[in-house]
Amino acid sequence: MTLARVSPTRGARPAVVYSTLRELIVRGQLAPGARIVEMDIAARLRVSRTPVRGALQRLQQEGYIVHSPTLRQSRPSVAPLTRDDAIELFSIVGEIEGLAARSAATLAALLREKLVTDLLAINARLERASRTKTPKHDLLYDLDEQFHRRYVDAAAGPRLRALHDAVKPQAERYERLYVSLLSRGLAPSIREHESITGAIRHGDADAAQRAVQTNWRNAAARLGAVIDTVGERGSW
Amino acid sequence: MTLARVSPTRGARPAVVYSTLRELIVRGQLAPGARIVEMDIAARLRVSRTPVRGALQRLQQEGYIVHSPTLRQSRPSVAPLTRDDAIELFSIVGEIEGLAARSAATLAALLREKLVTDLLAINARLERASRTKTPKHDLLYDLDEQFHRRYVDAAAGPRLRALHDAVKPQAERYERLYVSLLSRGLAPSIREHESITGAIRHGDADAAQRAVQTNWRNAAARLGAVIDTVGERGSW
DNA sequence: CGAAGTTAAATTGTATACAAAATTGCAGCC
DNA sequence: GGCTGCAATTTTGTATACAATTTAACTTCG
Known part of the structure; x- marks a missing residue:
């Protein structure tokens, strides 16, 4: 699997990261339960962690990613399908x-x-x-x-x-x-x-x-x- | 109006900023149409812009704040009541x-x-x-x-x-x-x-x-x- | 006196450096 | 052989520095 290399205009980076990741999750290329690492995504998409964080937060709020920052034992991963x-x-x-x-x-x-x-x-x-x-x-x-x-x-x-x-x-x-x-x-x-x-x-x-x-x-x-x-x- | 000074444990800052701002908006102390400035909020709550950005993004997604980053002429402000x-x-x-x-x-x-x-x-x-x-x-x-x-x-x-x-x-x-x-x-x-x-x-x-x-x-x-x-x- | 252009300030987007926390791997011990 | 504790690495949270863009203010010309 290869992620598209994005170097978009200022202001559009989080949106591009968001839709790229969402598509990967929806199509199953990012499997349910898979761990999400900010650095990896940032490196692959040639962006810094900042826009990645924005995209991840939105994905989490919409339910594609589960997270629980306060609870121990829970780092971000792709939401399971139950x-x-x-x-x-x-x-x-x-x-x-x-x-x-x-x-x-x-x-x-x-x-x-x-x-x-x-x-x-x-x-x-x-x-x-x-x-x-x-x-x-x-x-x-x-x-x-x-x-x-x-x-x-x-x-x-x-x-x-x-x-x-x-x-x-x-x-x-x-x-x-x-x-x-x-x-x-x-x-x-x-x-x-x-x-x-x-x-x-x-x-x-x-x-x-x-x-x-x-x-x-x-x-x-x-x-x-x-x-x-x-x-x-x-x-x- | 005085904002509560927060210096909470690591990991809870965005949540505190979020609920503080939401309460201000819901109770009308931050009036509909009011401009939102990241720096101001960060300064008042004694936090950096990073957790503030997280909170603002969530507030925007939920509809308390309107934003449109791509469109000109539109910076973040408290959503109107119509x-x-x-x-x-x-x-x-x-x-x-x-x-x-x-x-x-x-x-x-x-x-x-x-x-x-x-x-x-x-x-x-x-x-x-x-x-x-x-x-x-x-x-x-x-x-x-x-x-x-x-x-x-x-x-x-x-x-x-x-x-x-x-x-x-x-x-x-x-x-x-x-x-x-x-x-x-x-x-x-x-x-x-x-x-x-x-x-x-x-x-x-x-x-x-x-x-x-x-x-x-x-x-x-x-x-x-x-x-x-x-x-x-x-x-x- | 008003309008337009230009410059200065403010504000957000992005990147990165640093700190804290947690997970993992390993070593030593039972 | 398995378990516990420690250390090293990974990973996220936070702060800040920088760049780009927008907003505003001011000056100058009509």
Whole structure:
């Protein structure tokens, strides 16, 4: 594995370090449980420890890294992937996106029509992609991601979007890890997407919110079952 | 205003700076829109800029401070208090606490009984406090806070609790600012607390979640009306 | 007297030096 | 052979020095 050499303009270094590390963690190249050493990262990215510290702190606050500076016996390491955490995390994502869907259902009719059209198109592509004999996992993931981001971007306020940006990528850690085993059970998810789209189309805020929450609760249950069979990563 | 002089044990400095500043912002002593200067804070707290930077970064990520390092014309300052932000923030708190209430409703019967007893007691005290001729605002705030924290602590997982700890105190900024005008309309809130308690008692997860979300949506509406009459702070 | 350009001050971003703490490895002892 | 205690190394926490950029103030010209 080679890290990209960054020598960016002043003021952007922490952001570059952050997204580089986050990508490594999300994609699993930095494995759950792996120790994080400031010096190493700084050396590899040709930056001083100062911007690295900023990036690490943010990663820790968002849950990619666990740290506990006051407690002994705990130095920074990549957060493990556990069944309980997955279920809690998916519930939270469901709430955040559920709230966005609620707002989406109360958008002006014109905006809402455009939104519904897009959602239908994305979901159709998702269905087509899932029907192929050897589905491309990256494509399936991207389309599901697109579907949800479409209505979040359309309706969420700045605060909710910030929360979404901070929390959602963490679900990607689980999705990427177990997607190969999940792609079979994609049919119910596509059905659930239709419920969401329908509720938004009819302007039923409560139903839209509930549909999204249901979608994520079911996804959590499906993922939980998979984790139970193949085991957790990075926690022992 | 005098800041506490901190010279704490190694490793705790950023946390002390963080909570000191957060308290100042929440209580309004650091007014919305006020500029934040690293050197000043470091000097006043007898610390170097390094721990201050850590604290500021966290405060920014949580929304107490706005920053935009890439954009010109934008140096760190205390986040303003606006009507739209209040409504969005309250919705988010409602989702987080709603999710906790949902879990609370599915707790084991024994734990749930104890929880319900406590909630009833807190709400009774809240009602009594609100009936007095000159209600103590701090007391009213504390009791409402206690009520919600009771079921969050009882049922939320580590992730949800972290989110709650990061988001909830920001609502306090609004509550403290406008509490004097809100305390009159406390009766409906007490009624809503009863619905929450009832749903948890009966183990109805959906109803519990809905009741909490309703409570916060109504609170947002009440607060929004107040802000409309007395104006926003720190945004111009 | 006002406006624009230029210079000085202030403030943040970055790097690095130093100190404290902890982990690891090793040696000696039971 | 394993365990305990000590020492050396690693690693993080803190402070500070320096650089770059922005903000402001002042001067000069119209």
